[in-house]
Amino acid sequence: MVPPLLLLLSVWLPGDSCRAADIPEDITAEFSVRLYQRLQARGDQDNIIFSPLSVAVALGMVELGARGDTLEEIRQAVGFSQLVPGVEFSLLQNLTTALSEDDAQYVVRFANSLYLQQGVSFSPEFVHLMKKYFRAQVETVDFNQSAVVAQHINHWVENHTESKIRELLSPDDFSSLTRLTLVNAVYFRGSWKNQFRPENTRTFSFSRDDGSEVQTLMMYQQGDFSYGEFSDGSQEAGGVYQVLEIPYEGEDMSMMIILPRQEVPLATLEPIIKGPLLEEWANNVKRQKVEVYLPKFKVEQRTDLKDVLQELGVKNIFSNNADLSGMTDGKDLYISKAVQKAYLEVTEEGAEGAAGSGMIALTRNLVLYPQVMADHPFFFVIRNRQTGSILFMGRVMTPEVVEPIEDFDSI
Incomplete structure (x- = not known):
């Protein structure tokens, strides 16, 4: 049998920023969207969170x-075929x-790590390039001791994600045939440029696309944001939909929220x-005063990328033809x-653990400005505004669910 290689990625996004040098724009946007649409096809009512850039880095390794x-x-699927061969490594390194x-x-x-089976000869040039382009930590382990190796790698991942990504691997992920394991971890923590005030957070009904409703904690603020209304012109998207860009501290990073009309799934x-x-x-959102209602939410997802990548044309690496x-x-x-x-958590200030105020019913006020009411399912992207690189999508x-309080007068 052919010895396998294990490729693993872990990502933590506790909330809500980044600065880019003069580097080429990221060219993997279409790859990012194709990944998303394959994940979307797997679960009609499931939350989704993944890091396209993390996948691109792992495939680069x-x-x-x-x-x-x-x-x-690999080059064709990720979007590197338009580049001179080898340039993508410097691109990923710079990004x-x-x-x-x-x-x-x-x-x-x-944080990138490379685990090699002891006693097996690996190319010194490959190890050198892993360190050069990806700053990879290189270790020799014995995959026959699967429990020890799993614990060791899980500990490494926890250390690089502030303990938010736990138990990424199990002993069953390794065997006597495992020769090499690549691990890529991404950690992101920041704050909104304009934070939501916790005292404005209230309980609110969130309407799911299956017709059910859940009670959630809804944040609110009125401020100047980049906002636009768009339509594909064919009514396929249900007519006009809203796009809101919320910057993080420093303004180089932002979360873009795409919200269809209330009645449109x-x-x-x-x-x-x-x-x-x-x-x-x-390019087309314009800065203006907007009222924003955004639920506090946590999304966490473990994704088996093997089938997804094969559907996108990356097949050989998973077969004996590799x-x-x-x-x-x-x-x-x-x-x-x-x-x-x-893992992603979004709170009032963006940092983990922000407390909401008392659960009081939220009512809509007289609308004086464009209003983004994210009380139904929405799509989001966290991207670098200078390079266009998509860290998360x-x-x-379904946001965080809270138990409704029946007697609001008692609060």
């Missing part, structure tokens, strides 16, 4: 050791380095989302598993 058709599949620069306004960390809007449309939204000969002397490696685990179908 594999690409360093890929050759022939295996290499071309992640720029986002990871020290800045008191936010914390972004990319998010599934009606999702098919029109394309890479160029993300840029169109960013040519990863840039990693070892022989063509005897393939990837057995590709996993990402992501997802949707909220």
Whole structure:
């Protein structure tokens, strides 16, 4: 049998910022959207959270050791085929380095680790390039001791995600055939530029697309935001939908929220989302005074990327046809598993653990300005405004649920 390679990704996003150098714009937007749409097809009523940039980085690490058709599949799927071969490694290095620069306004960390089976010969050039482009920590382990290795890697992931990503791996993920494991962890913490005041947070009904309602904590603020109303012109997206951009401290990073009309299911809007449309939204929202109602929410997801990537054309790396000969002397490696685990929490100030105020019924006031009422499912993107690189993408179908208080007069 062919020895497998294990590819793992973990992401934490506790809330809500980043600065980029003069680097080329990210070209993986379409790849990001295609990933999202494959995940969307798997669960009609599920929340989604994942990091497209993290997936691109992990595939970049594999690409360093890929050759022939295996290499071309990765380049084609991610969007690198339009680049001179090899340029993508510097692009990914520049994107992640720029986002990871020290800045008191936010914390972004990319951490890459490479675990090699002891006693197996790996290409020194591959290990060198992993360290050069991805700053990878390289360790030798014995995958035969699966429980010990799983605990060791899980501990590494926890340390790089402030303990938000736990139990990424189990002993069952390894076997005597495992030769190499790649782990990519992304950690993001920041604050909104304009924070929501906790005393304005109230309970509110959130209408799910299946017709049910849940009670959730709704944040509120009125302020100047980049806002626009868009339509695809064919009514396929249910007519006009809203796009709101909320900047993080420092303004280089933002969360973009895309909200269909109240009566329009998010599934009606999702098919029109394309890479160029993300840029169109960013370029055409205009700064104006807006009333924003946004639920506090947590989304967490473990995604098996193997099937998703195969559907996007990355097939060879998961089969006996894999040519990863840039990693070892022989063509005897393939990837057995590709996993990402992501977590996002959005609160009033963006930091974890913000307390909401008493649960008091929220009523709509007289509308004087455009109003974004996210009391039904919405799509979101967290992106760098300078490069367009998408750190995180997802949707909220069900926010945090709170027990309703029946007697509001008693509060």
